Amino acid sequence: MSLRRCWCRASRVCRAVTLGTSGCGRRGSCMCGLNRSSPSIPRAPARHTVRANAVCSPPYSRTRWMMRVPWFDRLLVGAAAVACVVLVASPLPAQQGAVITGRVTSEQGEPLGGASVVIANTHLGAATTANGNYTLTIAAEAARGQQVVVTARYIGYKAATRTITLGPGAQEQSFQLHLDPFRLEEVVVTGVSDATEAKKVPFDVGTVNIDQLKEVPGASALVAIQGKVAGVRLLPTSAQPGGEVSLRLRGPTSIGGKQDPLIVVDGVITRFGLGDIAAEDIERVEIVKGAAASSLYGSNGANGVVQVFTKRGSSLPEGELRVTSRVEAGVNNMPRRMEFSHSHAWVTCGTTPGAPCDPTGNYELTATGGRKIELNQIADNPFRTYHDFWDDLVKQGNFWNGYVALGQRRGSTNFNASIENTRNQV
Numbered sequence: 001m002s003l004r005r006c007w008c009r010a011s012r013v014c015r016a017v018t019l020g021t022s023g024c025g026r027r028g029s030c031m032c033g034l035n036r037s038s039p040s041i042p043r044a045p046a047r048h049t050v051r052a053n054a055v056c057s058p059p060y061s062r063t064r065w066m067m068r069v070p071w072f073d074r075l076l077v078g079a080a081a082v083a084c085v086v087l088v089a090s091p092l093p094a095q096q097g098a099v100i101t102g103r104v105t106s107e108q109g110e111p112l113g114g115a116s117v118v119i120a121n122t123h124l125g126a127a128t129t130a131n132g133n134y135t136l137t138i139a140a141e142a143a144r145g146q147q148v149v150v151t152a153r154y155i156g157y158k159a160a161t162r163t164i165t166l167g168p169g170a171q172e173q174s175f176q177l178h179l180d181p182f183r184l185e186e187v188v189v190t191g192v193s194d195a196t197e198a199k200k201v202p203f204d205v206g207t208v209n210i211d212q213l214k215e216v217p218g219a220s221a222l223v224a225i226q227g228k229v230a231g232v233r234l235l236p237t238s239a240q241p242g243g244e245v246s247l248r249l250r251g252p253t254s255i256g257g258k259q260d261p262l263i264v265v266d267g268v269i270t271r272f273g274l275g276d277i278a279a280e281d282i283e284r285v286e287i288v289k290g291a292a293a294s295s296l297y298g299s300n301g302a303n304g305v306v307q308v309f310t311k312r313g314s315s316l317p318e319g320e321l322r323v324t325s326r327v328e329a330g331v332n333n334m335p336r337r338m339e340f341s342h343s344h345a346w347v348t349c350g351t352t353p354g355a356p357c358d359p360t361g362n363y364e365l366t367a368t369g370g371r372k373i374e375l376n377q378i379a380d381n382p383f384r385t386y387h388d389f390w391d392d393l394v395k396q397g398n399f400w401n402g403y404v405a406l407g408q409r410r411g412s413t414n415f416n417a418s419i420e421n422t423r424n425q426v
Contacts, residue, residue: 096168098143100136103174104128104152112177113314115154119166122148130314130412143168156180156209206230206287210311213279222247222306224279229287245275249289249304261287261304262297269300274308278420280326280403283309313407313414324405324418332397332425337390397425 104115111132118125119136126134136150148166150173153159157177164173206229213224222245226234235246249261263270265277286307293301316322405418 096143097140098138098166098168099170100138100150100164100173101170102134102172103132104134104154105132105174105176106157107176107178110315110317112154112157115152115177117150117152117175120149120151120161130409130414131318138166140168142166152177206232206289208285208287210283213282213285222274224282225285225287231289232287247306249287259303261306262293262300264297264305264307266308266310269297277308277310278403278418280324280405280420281310281416281418283311285309311405311407311416313409313416316407316409316414319408319410321406321408324403324407326401326403328399328401330399332399334394337394399424 102117104112104117106112111128111130113128113130113132115128115132115134116125117128117134117136119138122142124136124138126136128134143166145165145167147163149161149163151159151161152175154177156179158180160175160177162173162175164171208225208228212228222234225232231249233248235248237246246259247261248259263274265274286309288296288301288305288307293305297305313322400423401420402422403418403420405416407416408414
């Protein structure tokens with residue numbers, strides 16, 4: 001009898017067995033040390049083929065043996081679950097979208113709120129915030145590493161373009177816009193098509209900017225644009241200081257109907273006049289005439305449209321409080337009057353020989369300063385005077401105008417407040 005190492009199904013470990021001749025001849029009984037009479041261990045003959053100097057091996061294949069081990073099953077299932085979670089939670093770089101961020105500023109570094117940033121030949125675009133910041137998000141399927149053109153526009157400034165590579169990930173593209181002295185790149189919303197550049201619009205859109213308003217300030221918003229836009233005529237409706245004026249574009253369109261144009265202040269249609277809006281509070285005035293006005297506002301714009309854009313605090317530097325004051329004083333006087341005859345006596349006595357008048361029509365005086373008396377005149381008759389009614393109608397008047405404004409921008413909040421006091425004597 002000899003001992004060899006073999007695999008035991010009962011204990012699932014390699015144990016020593018005793019070779020014998022019972023059973024199939026070369027089978028042996030297991031010497032694993034377990035009580036085979038125990039009910040927890042099934043009684044079965046040891047199915048091990050033990051050969052001399054043989055290596056102990058289980059009667060099953062390696063794969064089948066591994067699957068029968070409980071702790072290995074749990075370990076394998078846990079590793080597979082962790083691998084699936086890692087694959088799902090870690091997207092591939094090729095599946096990421098593109099994000100373009102940046103800031104749009106002026107030449108002085110001031111933020112331009114409301115500027116548009118678009119990608120050419122696409123429908124992708126964004127508008128800047130009050131701080132001039134913008135964000136463009138492009139889907140992963142649209143960001144394939146191609147070259148695209150990004151354009152930044154703002155009214156009154158030249159457009160800026162830049163060619164970039166549209167790939168996955170984030171990138172920063174900031175723009176600095178320069179003023180357009182000819183204002184040819186401005187965008188005009190006509191109402192009959194998409195936004196069009198000002199130089200391509202087939203009709204006239206009159207514009208009066210803040211620089212033109214400062215040259216010759218007016219008492220009101222409408223008076224300030226007089227003489228600055230072709231086809232605009234102002235008709236006073238009241239002789240009172242600060243009274244309203246009536247505006248006519250091109251010419252009269254009705255005999256008895258209303259002919260005043262539609263007035264829009266900061267995008268809101270107003271039914272009152274503009275006499276209460278100070279000229280210093282206006283940033284620009286746009287006057288639309290013709291079919292474009294009707295296409296935008298329907299029948300209300302049949303007589304034209306006057307769009308007034310007031311100043312805002314959004315254009316101020318962050319956190320800066322700006323105070324603006326203006327005082328104006330002067331004298332109203334007629335520079336030249338019509339000449340009238342103040343010497344009616346020239347007609348009656350200046351042309352009569354011996355009359356007490358000199359050739360200029362004035363009465364002749366004696367050496368002591370008295371009036372010459374003719375024999376046929378009454379001694380106590382005073383000098384004849386002629387009343388000038390023109391002096392009663394036109395007199396010299398004084399005017400005074402004071403204006404104070406406060407403006408500030410802080411974060412997403414901005415304001416611009418003003419007060420004006422006008423005194424005018426006529």
